[in-house]
Amino acid sequence: MTDTATRYTRQDFQTDQEVRWCPGCGDYTLLATVQNFMASLDIDKEKIVFVSGIGCAARFPYYMETYGMHSIHGRAPAVASGVVVANPELSVWVVTGDGDALSIGGNHLIHAMRRNVNIKVLLFNNQIYGLTKGQYSPTSEAGKTTKSSPMGSIDYPFNPVSLALGAEATFVGRTIDMDRDHMTTMLQAMNDHHGASFLEIYQNCNVFNDKAFLDLTGRDERDHNRIYLEHGKPVLFGPDHGNGVVVEGGNARVATVADVGVDSIHVHNATDLDPGPAFALSRLSHGPYGPTPLGIFRHVSRETYGDLVSAQLVESREQKGAGDLAQLIRQTGTWTVD
Amino acid sequence: MTDTATRYTRQDFQTDQEVRWCPGCGDYTLLATVQNFMASLDIDKEKIVFVSGIGCAARFPYYMETYGMHSIHGRAPAVASGVVVANPELSVWVVTGDGDALSIGGNHLIHAMRRNVNIKVLLFNNQIYGLTKGQYSPTSEAGKTTKSSPMGSIDYPFNPVSLALGAEATFVGRTIDMDRDHMTTMLQAMNDHHGASFLEIYQNCNVFNDKAFLDLTGRDERDHNRIYLEHGKPVLFGPDHGNGVVVEGGNARVATVADVGVDSIHVHNATDLDPGPAFALSRLSHGPYGPTPLGIFRHVSRETYGDLVSAQLVESREQKGAGDLAQLIRQTGTWTVD
Amino acid sequence: MTITERPQSTHKDRVVIRFAGDSGDGMQLAGSQFTAASALFGNDLATLPDFPAEIRAPAGTLPGVSSFQVQIADTDILTPGDSPDVLVAMNPAALKTNLGDVAKGGLILINTDAFEERNLAKAGYDSDPLEDGTLEGFHVLTAPMEELTKLAVKDTGLKGRGVLRSKNFFALGVVSWMFNRPTEPIIDWVNDKFAKLPEVAAANIEALKAGYNYGLTTEEFHFTFDVEPAALPPGEYTNITGNQAVSWGLIAAAKSAGLDLFYGSYPITPASSVLEELARHKNFGVRTFQAEDEIAAVGATLGASFVGHLGATGTSGPGVALKSETISLAMMMELPMIVLNVQRAGPSTGMPTKTEQADLLMALYGRHGEAPLPVIAASTPSDAFDTAIEAGRLAVKYMTPVILLTDGYIANSSEPWRLPDIADLPDIGRPFASPGDGEFLPYLRDPDTLARPWAIPGTPGLEHRLGGLEKQDVTGNVSYDPENHERMTELRERKIARIADDIPPAEVYGSGDILVIGWGSTFGAIREAVNRSTRNDIAAAHLHLRHLNPFPANLGDVLERYDTVLVPELNRGQLSKLLQAEYVKRVVSLPKIQGLPFKAVEIEAKLRELS
Amino acid sequence: MTITERPQSTHKDRVVIRFAGDSGDGMQLAGSQFTAASALFGNDLATLPDFPAEIRAPAGTLPGVSSFQVQIADTDILTPGDSPDVLVAMNPAALKTNLGDVAKGGLILINTDAFEERNLAKAGYDSDPLEDGTLEGFHVLTAPMEELTKLAVKDTGLKGRGVLRSKNFFALGVVSWMFNRPTEPIIDWVNDKFAKLPEVAAANIEALKAGYNYGLTTEEFHFTFDVEPAALPPGEYTNITGNQAVSWGLIAAAKSAGLDLFYGSYPITPASSVLEELARHKNFGVRTFQAEDEIAAVGATLGASFVGHLGATGTSGPGVALKSETISLAMMMELPMIVLNVQRAGPSTGMPTKTEQADLLMALYGRHGEAPLPVIAASTPSDAFDTAIEAGRLAVKYMTPVILLTDGYIANSSEPWRLPDIADLPDIGRPFASPGDGEFLPYLRDPDTLARPWAIPGTPGLEHRLGGLEKQDVTGNVSYDPENHERMTELRERKIARIADDIPPAEVYGSGDILVIGWGSTFGAIREAVNRSTRNDIAAAHLHLRHLNPFPANLGDVLERYDTVLVPELNRGQLSKLLQAEYVKRVVSLPKIQGLPFKAVEIEAKLRELS
C-alpha cells in the first residue's frame, strides 16, 4: 500500500510551526516517519486527528498538518475516546510519552484498551521524563540515577506490552525509532486495525537518557537482540536466525535453534484470541535489554466501543422512533389546567 | 497458625459502630472472615491499618477496631503507600470495590503493584457499583442491563487477575465470599507475603447484582467450576478431579484428565518468577463463568518499595552522617559580613 | 389510644404530608405516587425527599429512616412546607426522627405493628411513645398495617417476606382516602411497573385498596381533607424532578443548537440519575459515556465538543474538583461545554445524600490561573430545564465551558411544570466554521461576542491544533510573548464579562426596605418568606439570580437602592462574599449549613430581626 | 563598529547585568556563576532567570533565547532591576528579544561570531543590527567569542562541537574582568563540577581566562565598573534560590517539629527542583515519594501524615487542581499537611516556565464545600525558608493542611540570605496523643487552638477511624445530623479564623497617604517603588502580607487609615477581591499578567498617577 502514489506528500503533513525538539532527539525521526506514512495513505487529511497529552513527545500534534489537540498531561486517551465516539469517521491517533501514558495517564490507557475504543496509541518510550528535564519514569530501569533519584530509582518499571496485554488490548506492538521501515509496517497495521491499538516505540532522548536502547541499536548488539515477531512464522532471531524462542507451559525462553530443533520453536500467532502466548513473549525482556521482541504481539478483532455506541443509537431509533422532545417531556403523564 | 490461641478474639476487632450494609450482603461474611482472621494473628492490633476508598466495600474500616482511614474514591492504594512507606512496621490492608479499585483507582492500583509496596489489597468484586445504586462497573459482564446501561453495557470488562499480573504484582490471588476457609487461607498467605499483594474476592451484592457468582456458588454448579490452584500440584478440578488444565505454548485450556492423561496436566508453580504461566491460567475464565481458577496465581519475592526507601535512608546516613541543618544551609558556600 | 378529639373533615388550602419509614419500607415510592396522583388531580405541589446515606441501613435504626415530604395546595406554592401537618410513621425510628418537625396539632398515622420492643429499642425509645404521653398534642391515628396488609394480599399468591413489602401501599391507600385522591392512576402505574411480576402488582393493588377501605370503614378514620385543584396558569402540566428537568433541558439545548448531545459522566450521588435518564434517550442521538472517572468523563466530553457535539459532563462537588484541570483546558481552548454540578453537602465526602450550595466559590475560582467562566444556577426543579438550555446557549455562542449549578434538593424534589411549546424553544445554534479564502485563523474572534470560530474535524482546509499553552492572539499558535499573554487573558475575561449585556437585567419582586438576594434552590423558601413577611407588614423584596458570573449588568444599581440586603444561602456566605467583592457594599449573610433546604420561617424570622 | 564614546571606569552603587543567549549557550550557568562570585565578593544581589519553554528550542530562534539577569549592589537591594545596564548577547535572537529592556546608554557585549546571515534571519533581522543603527545610543562592545574560545581551548584536548560549549565561560571572563571579580571561585567550582571530565574543566577554565584577559588587554575594553561590597547586616550569608529555601525550610520545619519529613510529589515545572533537592537529603530522614501523578502524591503524603510524619506535597497550578479533592479530605480529617504551590503562568498549561500569582483564589476557594485552610506566601527567595517553617507550625499546631504559595520567580531567582542560627529555630512540635483513661475521642478539640489530637497508628488503645464523611463532634463517628454538620462546619471555620490571633499583626513600612498592599514575590518591586516614590515626594507606605488566610487581625484597622490602597499583583486582581469582600473597602488594583515580575518603575508610575 505504501508504494502506491497518493495525492499527499510529506510536506502536506508539515505545519508552519518550527519543530522544537532538541537536536538529535529521536522524536524527529518519528515525526518524519509518521508524516511519510500519512502521506502514503489515502485518508482525507481533514479526517485525521492527533491528540496528545503533555511532554516532549506530546508536542507532536503541533507539527502535523491535521486536526490536533495538545491536551493535558495523561488525558489524551480519554479525550481521544470522546473524539472517536462522537465521530467514528475520524482516524484518531494518540501520541504520548512514557510518563504521560503510563504514569499519570495509566488508567485512561488501560480503560481505552479494554473498551476497545478505536484509537491508535503511539507511546514514545524514552524511559525518562524529558520535558521536565530528566526525572525517572515508570519505564526507567531500576537503580537509574536521575535528578529525582540521586541514589538510584527504586521503582520497578512497567513492561508496557505486558500491561497492555493484561488490559486486553486488541492490538499490541513494539518498534524502535531507528527502524523506520519496521515502524511504518506497524503504523500500517494499526491503521488497518479496527479497535484500540497500542504501539510502544523505543525513542532515544539524547539529552537526558542517551543510548538507553543501545542493545537494540548498537551496531554490534542489534542483530543479536532484535527479535522480529512475524505472524505465522517461527520466532527466530540473531545472526543467521540461529536463535529462537520456545514457549513451554506459559514460559517463553530463548534457545539456540541448533540445540532444540526448529520444530520446537514457537510459531507466532498474533491473532490468537487468547492473549496468553503473546504475554509469554512479552516476558522475554524487561526493557530493551538483551533479546527483545519487536513487532505485533497481538492483533485480534473485537467489537469496538464506538461501533457498539452507534449500534445502540440505531437500535434505539428503530425501537422508539427518532427522539420527539414534545413526547419526551410528557412521558411521565400530564394534566391540563384550563 | 490459625489454630493457635492468640490474645485476641473476633470481638476485639469489632467497633461500636453499627454495620450498615444491606441485609444479606456478602460484605458481612467478608467482615466476619477478616475479623476472625485478624484475631488469629499475633499482630498487635494497633499496628494494623485498614485503608479504603469509597463504596459499600469501602465502609469496611469503620467496622474494624484497628487504625483506619475511609479515604476518597479510588485513592486508597496511594494513601496506603504513604502509610507503609512512612512506617514500615505497620500491617496495611486496603479494602476496595471493583469501581474503587479498577475504575477510578486503576492507576494507583497498578502502580502500587509494580512498585511492590507492602500493602495487602482486598478487592471486593461484586461486578457493580453498589453504593451509587447499581451502575455497571469495569468488571460487569458485557451486555449487562443496569441503570446506566438500559440497552446493555458496551464496556468489555477487565479480568482483574490478568491486569494485576500485567502490572507484575508479586502476589495475586482470587477467592469467593462464600468460601470462608479458602479466604482465610488467602489472607494468611497475604499476611505472610512481604510486598504488594492483590486478592480478588467475588462478593455477592444481593440488591443490585444478586447471584452474579452462581456458577461458583450454586449447589449444582460450584463443584464443576471451582478450580482450586495449589502450588506444586497439578491443576485438577471437578467431581473426582476428573478435569484438569493443560497449558501449551502459552494457551491454557480445560481438559478431561481421562483424555489427556494426568501427566499432561499443568503443575502449578506460584513462585515462578515468570508471570507467563500464571497469566495463562488467568485466561481460563473471564469473569466468574464456567471453570474459574481460585487460589494463589502468583507468589514471588521482589524487593519492596518500602525496604528500598529504608535502605537508602540508612545508606545516606552512612555516607553523609545524620543530617546537620547548620551544614546543609552552608552547602553552596557562604561569606561573612562583619 | 391517645386520641382525645376527632377532627372533622376539613377544607384546606394547603397540607404538608410526610411519609417516613425504614429505607426498606418504600416511602419514596409511596410519596412519589401520592405526589403523582395529586398532580394529576390538579394541586400545586412541591416535594422534599430525604434519603439515608446507606443503600439500606439496618432495618429499624435511626440512620435507616427514609422520608418523603410533599406539600399539596389549591394555590401557587413554592416550597414543600416548613412542617408536616400529616406524618406517616411506619416504625418507631421514623417517629423519633420526624416528630420534632410535625406542626402542633398535626396528625400522625402510625403502623402499630412496628411498635414492638426491638424496634423501640433500636430507635432509642425507653418506653412506648404511643403510651407514654410523647404524642400529647397531636392527633394520632393507628393501624396494624402489617397485619392488615397480610390479610389483604393473602389471595394474590405472593408468599414470604415479599408480602410485607406492600405495606407502603396500605399506607398510601389510607392517605389517598384521607385526601380524597382517586386510586386509579396509582393502580395503572402499578400494573405498568410490575407488568412482569403480576403477583407483586396484585399484592400492591390489594394493599392499596385495603388501606383506602380501612380509612373509609374504620370509625377512627372518619374524616377527610379536601385540597382543591390549584388555579395554576392554564396549560398542560407534568410533575418533574430537577434531574429529569436538567436531562431533558440538555436534550432540548442540543436540539435547539442543532447538535448531538454527548454526556460524559461518572456516577456520583446526587448526579447519577442524569446519566441514567440520558442513557434512556439514545433515540435523540444522545451519546452517554460512563467513564472510568470524572477526569476521563470531562476529557471525553471535551473531545466530543472538539468534533462538534454539545458536550456536557455532570457530577457533584468531589467530581468537579477532579475535573477542574480539564475545565481549565477547555476554557483555554475556548470550546463549548456544559459542566453540571449537582451540589451536595461537603467538604470532602461530606453528606452525599444531603443538599448544600457550598460550591459557588469553587465554580468561580476553583481553577488555577485566571480562568473566568459563566456560572449559572437553577432555582427550582422545573427551572433546571430552562437553565440547561441557557447553559447551552452561552456555551455555544461564547465558545466557553459553562458551569451549571443545581443541588441535591432540586435534583430529587419535584414540582408541577407547565410544559413549554417545543416549537418556541430558542434557536441557540451557531454555524461551524467553513473554509474561507485565506488562511484559517482559529482565534480570530467575532467582534460582538469575542467568540472564536468552531472548526470541526472533518472540515477540509480548517485543520488546526488546539492546546493548553498560551496562544497567540488571532492565530492560536503557541506564544510566550508577555504582552500577548496579558492581551489574551483580558480577552478571555472580557468575553465572559460581556455576557452581562446578553442576559436579562435582574428583576426585583415586591417592594420594601429590605432586599433579599438568593440564588439556586433557595428560591421557594425566600419567595415564601418574602410573601409572608410582607403580609405581616414587614415589606421585603426578592431578587433571585440565575447568572452568578457575570452578574446581570444592573445588579449594582439595584443594590444601591436598598439599605439592607439579606443573602440567605445554604453555605457560609459565598454569594455574600461575591457581592461585597464586586459592589463594595455590605450585605447581611444568612447562612444555613445543615444539609437541608431553608424553611421559609427561618428567613422570615431573619427579616423580622432586620426590620 | 558603532562605538562613539569610550566610557571611563566607574564606581557604581548598583548594576544590572543580563546574560542572554541560546538555550544551548549556557547562560543560566554563566549568570549563576557570576552571581555566586559577586555574592562571595559581598555584594547584595537579586536574580531573575528566564527560561524558554522548550527543553532545547532550535538554536538561534527567538523562542530559544534563555537569559539570566542579576543586579549587584553595594547597598541593600530588592529586585533584579528594571532594565539591564549591561547586556551580554550571544547571538542575534538574544539581542532582538532583550534589547528593548536595556537602559538607555547601556552597554552591550556582543558575540560577533554569531551575527552571520542565518542567525540574523532566524532572529528576524533583515539587516545586521551591528551596522544598521539599531544600536545607536548604546555602548557596544564586541568580541568574536567563538573564534577566541576555540583558540583558547585548543591545547586542552577537547575536540569537536564540545569546544564551542565553553564560550559562555569566555563571556563570563569578560564580565568578571569588567566588574573586577576574582575568577578563583569560578575555577574552583568548575574543577569540582567537572571532576570526572577533566578536559571539559580545562576548556572552561581556559575560556574564562581568555575572556578575562581579552578584557584586560584589548583596547576597546579598557574600563571597569566597581561595585563595592554591600553593608549588609553582619552575619554569615549564602546565596539562595526560592526552591532551595523552601526545601531546606521543610527540612527545618520537620526538625523543629521533631518529625520526619515525607515529601510526595510528581515532577512539574517550576516545582520539580524541590523534589530533586529533597531527594538529596535522605540523611535527614527525608522520604521523597515520586508518585504516578499529583493525586497519588498528595494521597501518599496524607497517608504519611496519618502515621505521624510531617507530610508535604509540592506542585504547581495544574497539580493543585488535581490535588484539591484530597486536600479537602485532609481538611475534613484534620491532619497536618503542607501543600506547596510554586505558581506558574496559567490558565491550563499556560506558560509553564513563566511566573504568575494567579492561584490565590484557588488556594482559598478551589475546593468543594466549605473547606477553609490557612494560606501563606513567601515574599522573597530566602523568605521561603521561614515561610515553610511557618507552614509547618500552623499545620501541626492546628491540625490542618496549609497552602504555601511561592512562584516561578521566587523559585528560580536568588538573593543573599543571612543564615539563621539553627539553635534559634522555633519549637513547633506538638506531642502525639497518648492513651488516657477513658475512651479515645479523636475529635475532642484543644480549647485554645480547636485542634484535635493526633493519634498515630502504632499507639495502643488509640485505634480510630478517620474519613471524609461528616463527623460527629467530639467522637468523630460518621454523622448526618443537621445541627452537627452546622456545628462542625463552624468549628472548622473558627479553627482557621483563630489563627489570626496567633500571627504577627500586619506591619506598615513607611508612611504616606497611599498604602500599597502586596503579597508574595512582588515584595521587592513594591518596596523599591515605595522607596523611590517617597524619595520623589510621593510618600507611600507598604504592607506585605505573608498570611492570606486568615488575614492578620489588625488588617481591617490598618486599611481604614488610608484613603487610597493600591494592590499590585501578578494576576487580574485576586487579593483586591479578597480585601473588598472582607473589609468592604474599595481598593485600586494594579494587575500585571505577562509571565514576568513587576518592575519597580511600573508600580512607581501607578503611585504617581494616584497621588
Ligand SMILES: Cc1ncc(C[n+]2csc(CCOP(=O)(O)OP(=O)(O)O)c2C)c(N)n1
Ligand atoms: C498535571 C501535570 N503534572 C505534571 C506536569 C509536568 N509534566 C509535563 S510532561 C511530564 C512528563 C514527561 O514525560 P513523558 O511523558 O515520558 O514525555 P517526554 O517528555 O519524555 O517525551 C511532566 C511530569 C504537567 N504538565 N501537568
Ligand SMILES: Cc1ncc(C[n+]2csc(CCOP(=O)(O)OP(=O)(O)O)c2C)c(N)n1
Ligand atoms: C470522586 C468521586 N466520584 C464518584 C463517587 C461516587 N461513588 C461512590 S462509590 C462508587 C462506586 C462504588 O462501586 P464499587 O467500588 O464497586 O463499590 P461497591 O459499592 O460496589 O462495594 C462511586 C461511583 C465518589 N464518591 N467520589
Ligand code: SF4
Ligand atoms: S529532552 Fe529528550 S525527549 Fe525531549 S526533546 Fe530533548 S532529546 Fe527529545
Ligand code: SF4
Ligand atoms: S448495595 Fe450491594 S454491595 Fe452495597 S451493601 Fe447493599 S448488597 Fe452490599
Ligand SMILES: [Mg+2]
Ligand atoms: Mg518520556
Ligand SMILES: [Mg+2]
Ligand atoms: Mg462494586
